Amino acid sequence: MKNWLRQHRLCFVGALARLARTPLASLLNIGVIGVALALPLAFYVVLVNVQGMAHDNTPAPQLSLFLTLEAQTADTREIESRLKKHAGVAKYRFIARDQALADLKAKSGLADVIGSLGSNPLPDSFIVDAKENSVTALERLRDEFKAWPKIEHVQLDSAWARRLDATLQLGRLIVLVLGALLAFALVAVTFNTIRLQILTQRAEIEVAKLIGATNPFIRRPFLYYGAVLGLAGGVTGWAITWGGLQLLNGRLAGLADLYGANLKLHHLSAPDTLSLCLFAAALGWLGAWLSASRNLTEFDPE
Amino acid sequence: MISFSQVTKRYPGAGGGYDALKSVSLEIQPGEMVCITGHSGAGKSTLLKLMAAIERPNAGTVLVNGQNVGTLRASAVPFVRRNFGLMFQDHKLLYDRSVYQNVMLPLDIIGYAADDAAKRVRAALDKVGLLGKEKALPMTLSGGEQQRLAIARAIVHRPSILLADEPTANLDAAYAIELGELLRSFHQVGVTVIIATHDEQLVTRLQPRRIMLEQGKITP
Numbered sequence: 001m002k003n004w005l006r007q008h009r010l011c012f013v014g015a016l017a018r019l020a021r022t023p024l025a026s027l028l029n030i031g032v033i034g035v036a037l038a039l040p041l042a043f044y045v046v047l048v049n050v051q052g053m054a055h056d057n058t059p060a061p062q063l064s065l066f067l068t069l070e071a072q073t074a075d076t077r078e079i080e081s082r083l084k085k086h087a088g089v090a091k092y093r094f095i096a097r098d099q100a101l102a103d104l105k106a107k108s109g110l111a112d113v114i115g116s117l118g119s120n121p122l123p124d125s126f127i128v129d130a131k132e133n134s135v136t137a138l139e140r141l142r143d144e145f146k147a148w149p150k151i152e153h154v155q156l157d158s159a160w161a162r163r164l165d166a167t168l169q170l171g172r173l174i175v176l177v178l179g180a181l182l183a184f185a186l187v188a189v190t191f192n193t194i195r196l197q198i199l200t201q202r203a204e205i206e207v208a209k210l211i212g213a214t215n216p217f218i219r220r221p222f223l224y225y226g227a228v229l230g231l232a233g234g235v236t237g238w239a240i241t242w243g244g245l246q247l248l249n250g251r252l253a254g255l256a257d258l259y260g261a262n263l264k265l266h267h268l269s270a271p272d273t274l275s276l277c278l279f280a281a282a283l284g285w286l287g288a289w290l291s292a293s294r295n296l297t298e299f300d301p302e
Numbered sequence: 303m304i305s306f307s308q309v310t311k312r313y314p315g316a317g318g319g320y321d322a323l324k325s326v327s328l329e330i331q332p333g334e335m336v337c338i339t340g341h342s343g344a345g346k347s348t349l350l351k352l353m354a355a356i357e358r359p360n361a362g363t364v365l366v367n368g369q370n371v372g373t374l375r376a377s378a379v380p381f382v383r384r385n386f387g388l389m390f391q392d393h394k395l396l397y398d399r400s401v402y403q404n405v406m407l408p409l410d411i412i413g414y415a416a417d418d419a420a421k422r423v424r425a426a427l428d429k430v431g432l433l434g435k436e437k438a439l440p441m442t443l444s445g446g447e448q449q450r451l452a453i454a455r456a457i458v459h460r461p462s463i464l465l466a467d468e469p470t471a472n473l474d475a476a477y478a479i480e481l482g483e484l485l486r487s488f489h490q491v492g493v494t495v496i497i498a499t500h501d502e503q504l505v506t507r508l509q510p511r512r513i514m515l516e517q518g519k520i521t522p
Contacts, residue, residue, distance in 0.1 A: 003413050207394045210356065211455075212383035213411040215376075297376075 007220070015224040018197075019232075026229075029193055033233025036185045037280060038240035040178035041268075045241055047171040049265045054164050061138055064155040065126040065145055075150040076124055082148065083126060088141050090129040097122045123152060135162050183283055186233065190226045190287030197222065198295045205296070219292040223285050230284020234277045242267055304330040304353055304463070304494075309362035311348050311518075322348040324518040325362070330496065332462070335489040337505045338498045340515035346498035347391070349515070350465045353496070354386050355379045366463075384412060387456030387493075389466040393448055395440045401427070401451055402436040408459045426458040430484065446477035453484060463494040470501045482507050 019026040067075065076094070083092045095103075100122040105111045130141055142156045198205065205218055245265050256263035268276065311323040322345045330336055338346045351357040352364050355371040364372045371382050396404055405426055409419040427433045430450035432443075440448055449469065456464060466485065470478040482504050489495045499505065505512060514521045 003415055006416060007410075007413065203394070204396055207396060208407065208411060209380070210354075210383065210388060210390075210394065211408050211411060212380045212386075214380045217380075217411060 008224075011221045011224040012228070014221050015228045018221075018225055019228060029189060029229060030232045030236050032189055033186050033230065033280070033284075034236025034240055036182040036189075037234060037237030037276070038244075040175050040182055041237050041241045041276065042244055043171070043178060044175045045245065045265065045268060047168065047175060048268075050171070051168055052266070053263075054168075061130075061133060061156065061160075063128040063130065063138065063142060063145065065128060065151055066153045066155070067124045067126075068150050068152045069121075069123050071124055071150040079126065079148060079150070083128065088131055088137065090131045092126050092128045095125045095127065097124045100125065135165055183279075186230060186280065186283045187287040187290070190229055190284045191291040193229065194222050194226055194288045194291035195295055197225070198292065215293075215296055218296060219289070222288045222292045226284040226286075226288025226291075227281045228284070230287075231277055231281040233284070234280025237280070238268065238273060238276060303332055303365070303367060304328075304496075305365045306349075306352070307363050307365075309352065309359045309364060311345075311352060311357060312360045321518050323352075323359075326515075326518070326520055327362075328513060328520065330494065332494055333489075333492050335486075335495045335508065335510040336497070336513060337508065337510045338496065338513045338515060339500060339502075339505060341500065344515040345518045346500075346515055347467050350467055350496065350498050353463075354388060354465060355382050380411075384408075384459065385462055387459070387461035387464040389449075389452050389456045389464070389469055391468045391471055393452045395448060395451060395455075397440050399439075400436065401432060401438050401440065401443070404440065404451060405454045405458050408455060412459055414459075422458055422460075426454040429457070430454045445472050446474075446480070449473060449477070449481060450484070453481075457488060457493075461493070463496065464488055466495070466497045466499075468499055468501075469497060470499065470504050475503075478504060479507070 065079070067079065080092075080094065083089050097120050101114065101120050104122070105114050128141070128145075130138055132138075138156055142154045145151060145154045208218055245267055249265055252263045252265065305328070307327045309323055309326045310321060312319045312321050326345075326349070338349055340346055348357065352359055352372070353366060355374060359372045362372075363370050366382060366385065369382065371379075374382060396407070399407075402423060405423045406419060409422060414422065424433065427436060430453050432447060432450055432454060435443065435447070440451060443451060449472075453469075456466075464485070469481055469485070473481060478501065485495055485497065486508060495510075497504070497508075497510070
């Protein structure tokens, strides 16, 4: 066990040493991976920020329940008790028809016109905030409320929510496609790097195999190298995105001042950063594994 | 024990290839010292390579300690090779590593503990008289010293069988004598020593069992 750990430690240290031995080539490789990762990463960061801003700055969509004109106090109470018990309702507000009329008079300046009406044309209504603000949840609530007795109409302004949702989904798709393409680029870069290393270390590999080294033993340093390369690339990608955000935030602050708003882009959360690094390391490892496995078989006996 | 029965090895090439070994059968007992002799191209190296599973036979079986090494899975081959100490005609030293690191390589591969490995490396270097040159690079060593380094690497993990391919090929007479004595000393402590050589003086000095090869066949 101790030996096993020691071998892995040696491979890890060896990978770092190998990176340090050819600093320029290593930096370029890491840079390529970093840039490749920074692109989808920046997109993702913007997406997350837009999502956050949309969530913070727009009022949650509300459902308006309009009762029929002939609804009595008892009916109103019935609806109210149902809303109170409903699991999907965060809070609700009752607006009596007289109150609604008074508001309309006060706000619209149409007091004369309204006063000329014989009776109050407005129904009693409830304004409902849902607990869950996804479009599907809201629409489910709307359909449910519609079926209740003495409900004339349920109004849900979900158009903007749908639009936002669709836009965010498109953004997510773009991130995914970009991410997949550039993940492939990362694997390709490590694959090639490792292939070149194997070519330059042919003699060493051949001797090691001749005196009894197993393929996993020979592969191991390359895998560590690939993982370290991927990890360094991931960190570089993170740093590039961070730098970009700093630049943007400087500009945004000026712009936001002019509008009297507070705009600031946040960088990746800690869990996202961790996933990024692990993902990049795993891809580097994968590229190295593919390369080593493909290029080591030629040393097997014929 | 090593035993060949009806072993044929053909290398592909123009005109149906060429048979390096034709129906070779032989047995080598543990602790024996054997010289395989013959002209260049008689099949000496091929014989050694078949033993260490560096090549696979086209026909016949090669048994090493009861194991058929000709049909082993690729993943089992490394463990067979660890029974052997291999000395190659071209040394196959790693020229970007120090003397010490070259000898350490087999122990790293097998996975020895660090302190035990260090002791064994020193013992092996001491045995071949290179203890003072641990930190040197192989390029700075003389031909004889490089050959001795190759021996140290071959025996550091204390293999039961030592295979040497033309060990005296590039040595002058004095070094060749020294090397012969070194090989004899391994034989004396119970190692099976198998030498492929066309150096008649070496054979005369060591007085081993002799296997003569001629055009891929054993001649009596």
